Amino acid sequence: MSTTQLDEFRRHCRDFLAQAATPRVAAWEAQGRVDRDFWEQAGAAGLLGMGVSRELGGRGESDFRYAMILIEELIRAGMSVPGLVSHNDVIASYILTLGTPEQKQRWLPELCSGRAIGAIAITEPHAGSDANELTTRAERQGDRYELNGSKAYITNGHNADLVVVAVKTADAQRGQGISLLVAERGAEGFSRGPLRAKLGWHASDTTDLFFERCLLPADNLLGRENLGSFYFMTAMIRERLSISTVAVASMETALEQTLAYAKARTVFGQPVGSFQHNRFTLAKLDTEIRIARLYLDDAIARFNAGALSLVDAARLKLWVTELQGKVADRCLQLHGAAGYMGESGIGKNWVNSRVQQIYGGTSEVLQELISKSLGL
Known part of the structure; x- marks a missing residue:
């Protein structure tokens, strides 16, 4: 990738953020979240799903220097960074790497356009760095999974339309028995707590998630079962x-x-x-x-x-x-x-x-x- 192309992308990011973000940062920090319309503006500007192919709505740039430049310009603009980083470099990457062709077609265009916002839910009230201590469980019931449990401190948890949830699917030896399921907004039994107040990153919305007999299609399994x-x-x-x-x-x-x-x-x-x-x-x-x-x-x-x-x-x-x-x-x-x-x-x-x-x-x-x- 030429330096000229990267420089042009940096100018594009800086100009976009100066118009669409900087004037609104104070308001976003006061309310504890970024307004949803910004996500769609960022998608239209080609700043979401940069590693996703153009056919699926992304920028088609796998070079991490593009992600680096966006992060640098977000910092320069005074933005709360975790939300966009989680959306781009975690959620989209999981789906791009692990998703079936049908899952990619179903979810990635929405994430790249900003019409859908992504989150990953691993941490629980009593399980964080040690994912083996997770207690949220999913039981296979025919063509569905039933989820029960809760997640804590989830970035984008309030705004998220797609949540990659880490769950226990088997009582296996340490390091096994964890799977990833995608919970979509409106799923039966899926609810959210209020926005959590934090010491910093005030515009990065953070909340707890709850799953009570939450039913998800078996097709929402990301990757293979028990390999989370x-x-x-x-x-x-x-x-x-x-x-x-x-x-x-x-x-x-x-x-x-x-x-x-x-x-x-x-x-x-x-x-x-x-x-x-x-x-x-x-x-x-x-x-x-x-x-x-x-x-x-x-x-x-x-x-x-x-x-x-x-x-x-x-x-x-x-x-x-x-x-x-x-x-x-x-x-x-x-x-x-x-x-x-x-x-x-x-x-x-x-x-x-x-x-x-x-x-x-x-x-x-x-x-x-x-x-x-x-x-x-």
């Missing part, structure tokens, strides 16, 4: 790459904002950034962020080549999200009281950074995975 854990591991590579992209873009934005502030704000008759301690702090942050960018770019190149492993993706997410937390904290400190105000861009960056070390695999879980790969 294997599918998670495969899909986690892209998800963690997306989260890492958010981390690096957020750090670059934080540093840009902080440098501008440190040069303009004066204390004791001189710019904040001119004090040796602050100069050295910013120099170190600049160096570490540049290293993170190189690390991310290398991972994207390997992902595009089909060579990024689950462990490598875990290493990347661990490193850059931990660094993101440090960068956000140092940058907020350099802003002083102004950074702690509710309208502060760096303040939002700081609070949004915290959850990056939690979703998509906590830092502790990632370190367990990495250490096992070392034979420990």
Whole structure:
């Protein structure tokens, strides 16, 4: 893919978001969700389902650099990112990879157009990083499944029309017996709780989902029965790459904002950034962020080549999200009281950074995975 094409796509994303998103961000954050019409506008602009073929309504661009650019421009525009990332890089990817031809034809055009919004429901009140502790169950009853259970903290849960639900379908040994079923809006026995208030990412709608004798067609099984854990591991590579992209873009934005502030704000008759301690702090942050960018770019190149492993993706997410937390904290400190105000861009960056070390695999879980790969 030529640099010119990527640059044109970046301009397209920036122009679209400046018109369709930035003027509405404050209202979306106040109401706790992005309005549905934005999703359809994003679909019409070719920003949904970028890896899906044009025949199915997507952009037909499998190069992850397109997803990277969109994420970077979402961060630049001040958008709450998890909703779009989940829709594009998780839900659409699951269906594209695991769906039958009929399922792809049925669901992907709707997701790519924004007429349907996607969510993935794995986490439960007492089961998160350890998917083997799931208690939501699905029992096969002829040509249908009956679901019973609940899911917690689901991104896009309020808006979602299609939800990929992780369920127990067999009492098998650890790592087995989990399946993926697609629950559609209006399914009998499927309900949602109220929007959950969060510390950050305020416009990313988050809610709990409930399944009480919820009946789904057997044709809504995604992939093969009882292989859900294997599918998670495969899909986690892209998800963690997306989260890492958010981390690096957020750090670059934080540093840009902080440098501008440190040069303009004066204390004791001189710019904040001119004090040796602050100069050295910013120099170190600049160096570490540049290293993170190189690390991310290398991972994207390997992902595009089909060579990024689950462990490598875990290493990347661990490193850059931990660094993101440090960068956000140092940058907020350099802003002083102004950074702690509710309208502060760096303040939002700081609070949004915290959850990056939690979703998509906590830092502790990632370190367990990495250490096992070392034979420990």
